[in-house]
Amino acid sequence: MLQTWRRQWILTTGTYRLAVAQRRNRCALVGTSSATLTAPQARNVSDFRVGVLGLGAIGTIFFIRSGRLAAVSETKKELPILSVDALIKVEQFDTWVKKKKKTATMQLIHDGQETETLEFQGLTTADKVATACNASNVRVRALGGSTGEPHDGHKLDVLLVTVKAHDSVGAIRSLRERHRHVLKDDALCVLLQNGLGEVPTVENGERIDNRWQFGSGVTFVGGRVLEFAKVKTSGLEAGKTYVAPLHRHGAETGLSGLEDTMTMPREHDDVKMQMLVDVLVAAGIHCKVLGSNEMQAMLWHKLIINAAINPLASLLNAPNRSVASSESSRRCVHLVVQEALAVAHCEQILLNRSQNELVDDVLEVARTTGSNVCSMLADLRRGSSRTEIDAMTGRIVAGGKRHGIPTPTNELLLLLVKALEEEREVRQSR
Incomplete structure (x- = not known):
């Protein structure tokens, strides 16, 4: 599966540009950025669903970039199927849409003042889900806003955890206890935040989850939140991002409490991590998988x-x-x-x-x-x-x-x- 996926996203010479001139419908992808996307040759892989937990500066940057790519993938049959969801608190969702009537926006502003924008509709739905205009596979979801469990095909394969470092334990515990249905049972959670990370693997003497796998990440992309859903970025084109699976030996990784509880990465988790990297690269974010020692x-x-x-x-x-x-x-x-x-x-x-x-x-x-x-x-x-x-x-x-x-x-x-x-x-x- 991975070879097919990579062939579709990476091994090609064609390109797509996300720009206003290419999309006349304003209620769609909007922006003056010339982000380049890699164009594959076939579309024969299953749906790959990526989630972003937390929309601070880094979360917003990664969501907008990957969301714009996913929106293109839905309209181009030659592109693999990609879906991207942002997961935020109910109060954040309500505040975001409160001032809006029919649509809400997310904006990524570059140093040169170029702007990439995603517009969303469906802001008053009872389940608190906003869907990107003309892109049903790009959504902002309020955790706790929906009472029903999503269809298995709508559960996340990979989750980027971009909340503050001190909030990661509580956020993942909340997912496990109240929103477990959002992720697939064998989902990969990648911690992309400041510090050395902390994963809640043990609670009352038992593992938080025997199936979720965790990865660590570090990014040198910079950003500043101007207001919720509006971020000014610096170093996006040059800044690099690195991810790696988490192994045993918490003392070696700087992660507390993991020595005897972390499971070794499974082969399909490595595949998921590489698929995530390929998506980010195609979305214009320089990303690479590192070995354990390199990541430390x-x-x-x-x-x-x-x-x-x-x-x-x-x-x-x-x-x-x-x-x-x-x-x-x-x-x-x-x-x-x-x-x-x-x-x-x-x-x-x-x-x-x-x-x-x-x-x-x-x-x-x-x-x-x-x-x-x-x-x-x-x-x-x-x-x-x-x-x-x-x-x-x-x-x-x-x-x-x-x-x-x-x-x-x-x-x-x-x-x-x-x-x-x-x-x-x-x-x-x-």
């Missing part, structure tokens, strides 16, 4: 970059460029990286980057995304009493304590951001 290094690489930028930029209450703009902030970056690298070495993570190279990586990211407001600062500015500091800096501090490695700079940053969280919590309680 990639996750830690991004963790160190995030831990050096997010807390400091948040405390400075300034865009990312502030991290590289002064000698004092650069010195702070150096100390964060030094401590984090020492912990990574004790975790037996092979980064293949020196301390100075990692510092350079941090400063380069801070400069190239200079106008971006990092997700942590965005959360604080919205008045949120919880950020992803535990999934970033908290992981480094915890690892340091576990291995007897001093991490004073990271510990101070952790405490300061925690103080900001607590101050906002006090405000909310008044």
